[in-house]
Amino acid sequence: MPDLDVTAELALAAQLADAARPIALQHFRTGLRVDAKPAHEFDPVTEADRAIEARIRALLAEARPQDGVLGEEQAETVGQSGRTWVIDPIDGTRAFIAGLPTWCVLIALYGPDGPLLSIIDQPFTGERYSGVLNEAAWLEHAGSRQPLRTRSGVERIEDAIVSTTDPGLFAGEEAECFSILSQGAKVRRYGLDAYAYAALAAGGVDLVIESGLKAWDVGALIPVVSGAGGVITNWRGGPAHEGGQMLAAATPQLHARALDLLAPAAR
Known part of the structure; x- marks a missing residue:
């Protein structure tokens, strides 16, 4: 820097x-x-x-x-x-x-x-x-x-603790993709807003999925998650700092699997 x-x-x-x-x-x-x-x-x-x-x-x-x-x-x-x-x-x-x-x-x-x-x-x-x-x-x-370090060794959706603020905020194809992913997860926790990303950085939550975010919603999340060893992008795997769809994962392997499941609704 x-x-x-x-x-x-x-x-x-x-x-x-x-x-x-x-x-x-x-x-x-x-x-x-x-x-x-x-x-x-x-x-x-x-x-x-x-x-x-x-x-x-x-x-x-x-x-x-x-x-x-x-x-x-x-x-x-x-x-x-x-x-x-x-x-x-x-x-x-x-x-x-x-x-x-x-x-x-x-x-x-x-x-x-x-x-x-x-x-x-x-x-x-x-x-x-x-x-x-x-x-x-x-x-x-x-x-x-x-x-802070994200939880290591979590590579499969079936082993992951997944969070979103409110699954009701997804609609159409986004809702379908999130439903398939979340139903395959070990644990689902909702309603945490930015605190879910802090929990991911601290080694608790493994995967956070959101959509419809603004730059002020996401800016502070990215250095904390990436600094703790996590991966944080949009649903296409690109930069997410301007908002929109957000995917944060504890490991690169888990992130890749989530991207595959969210790909049909990525934009």
């Missing part, structure tokens, strides 16, 4: 996540007001989403005024440095409003070709998953720091 001070940028990402934590916890499990964005499907947004993104943007304007910012709740800020911070202030807003601790704050730093490093932060449990693309990932919790 030429011209990138990884230590400094990770420290800044951690500062942004630190700033988001108290705002998120101030609103979590308080019966906060929920607004719906205009869409065919219910797409909730809360004051926590807006306040966190506003705070992160303000900090970045001071610390990295030449960098761009792409977030879910405000218009994109185009930078001049070739780097962009990609933010999802509350990933898993449905879980957040239901009082379930599987939502996360997502922060990623992109270069011209996609994400370079990131943080997946869970303020309620105090877990912070950090990653550097294809190099390393680690979990900080309760004052300790430990390296």
